[in-house]
Amino acid sequence: MSAAKHGCEMQLARNGSIASWSDQFGRRFVFVGCAAVLSVALAPPVPAARYRNPVLCADYSDPDVVKAGGDYFMVASSFQAVPGLPILHSRDLVAWTLVGHAVERLPAPDFDLPQHGKGMWAPSIRFHDGLFWIYVGDPDRGIFVTRARDPRGPWEPLRLVHAARGWIDPCPLWDDDGQAYLVHAFARSRAGFNGLLMVNRLSADGLRVTDAGTVVFDGRRDHPTIEGPKFYKRGGWYYVFAPAGGVKTGWQAVLRARHVLGPYDVQIAMDQGASATNGPHQGAWVEGARGDSWFLHFQDREAYGRIVHLQPMEWRDGWPVIGEDPDGDGKGQPVGEWTRPEGLEAAAPTPLPRDPFDGPRLALDWQWQANPRAEWSSLTARPGALRLFALAPEEPRPNLWAAPRLLLQKLPALSFAATAALDAGGLQEGQRAGLLVFGLDYALLAVERVREGLVLRRVTARGASQGAAETVEASRPLDSPLVQLRVTVEPEAVCRFAFSTDGVSFTSLGPAFTARPGLWVGARIGLFAEGRAGAAPGWADVDWFRVE
Secondary structure, three states: OOOHHHOEEEEEEOOOOEEEEEOOOOOEEEEEOOOEEEEEEEOOOOOOOEEEOOOEOOOOOOOEEEEEOOEEEEEOOOEOOEOEEEEEEEOOOOOOEEEEEEEOOOOOOHHHOOOOOOOEEEEEEEEEOOEEEEEEEEOOOEEEEEEEOOOOOOOOOOEEEEEOOOEEEEEEEEOOOOOEEEEEEEOHHHHOOOOEEEEEEEOOOOOOEOOOOEEEEEOOOOOOOOOOOEEEEEOOEEEEEEEEOOOOOOEEEEEEEOOOOOOOEEEEEEOOOOOOOOOOEEEEEEEOOOOOEEEEEEEEOHHHOEEEEEEEEEEEOOEEEEOEOOOOOOOEEOOOEEEOOOOOOOOOOOOOOEEOOOOOOOOOOOEEOOOOOHHHEEOOOOOOOEEEEOOOOOOOOOOOOOOOOOEEEEOOOOOEEEEEEEEOOOOOOOOEEEEEEEOOOEEEEEEEEEOOEEEEEEEEEOOHHHOOOOEEEEEEEEOOOEEEEEEEEEOOOEEEEEEEOOOOOOEEOOOOEEOOOOOOOOOEEEEEEEOOOOOOOOEEEEEEEEEO
């Protein structure tokens, strides 16, 4: 196969063994089903003084960023996943590290079972009065807020600022006179309309909406689906940065007014232009160490989710121009590579996920499909391993789409291999555990105990979100309960499953599977265990999980 368009040229012959190579960051990429790398020509590494987009190649959708001294903290949407509202840290705006979550649990009992596409939408993060504040919309409940002294936590429990159906994407602004305001958008699926931005007054403590609000912008004609507003004040002007045009093909609009309630003028600060970056919009304006301006935003990449790019930004006649502007018309387009922010020391590349399961808590990358319960898993039943209990479904279902006990994380790169070391000896008849790639469709490689012993099954559920049943693509008996399960993800989210009983040689099982996103999220990789009603208590132990 050829991968020249992804920065390297490869020619691989397939015979069931493994090929691998390392990129400029020292990350090793493993391909199952390839005999040998006959020729590899890696793209030259990015010079130290430059960076390459995306800066965060994972599904951190709707990012917002706040600067605190020499640190930057990002928050992103998390929808139904628990824990929610991931917090990332950076010192250079390029390398980001997950440092916590602002929400440990979502409101019960609604989120005790999966609620795909619901939950925490498009948060904003600000620093005010010695506290970090996050405002976030739940499209079915209203606007919530949480606060913390340290963005790494602990965060206060969510408080309801205003109960409303269809209010989304809130962002606060504390004006010079101390009055606080909140700008937000509307979800058509709940409110019956969208394309409008509204500003409300907040109480002095920032915890209540105090008026009926003022619609400050109607984008339904020229900027349809305008949403995700971010509120700023600069040089006596009020600015609202707001994406429009839809997730996959939209653009970044900016509104400007002399008064907080308008009237607002509008310009397009960035669209795709001649670049290869589709729908570049929805994000955060931040300043660098020398007062220079930068903009972080997402790009929708289907199964990979909405990955994060960093754009240079300049002010021209009081309006921002985001990205590069080759024709000088005041409307930017995304850059693929650019000079690093000056005055910020380059950090180590964003680390890839791994979990040896030897601590008191799961690694931060993991999220459940719903509010977790103690009986789902244990890190103490067998020290140094994660025990997943193979519990029966809460109610009959054709597949795993509605299963709450899926332990998942984001796809961390365009190409990678994820491996889990599994001990299936604790499974009882009719129970299974394994590794899966999960979205609207899903595929998995699992060990199941049947009457005759242990069997390894490669399973696909196409149309899982529509209730389709699983299909067994391939199976084979296992002589030992100790097995390593691996999924290798190639460009365009092509997934190949393999297993090893000696930890050295891997054997492919089943056909390739092309991952699909979930509902408003990218595909996920992760672990699961499940049983059937009436079965004896059973479990599987995962010694470690690694991404290369």
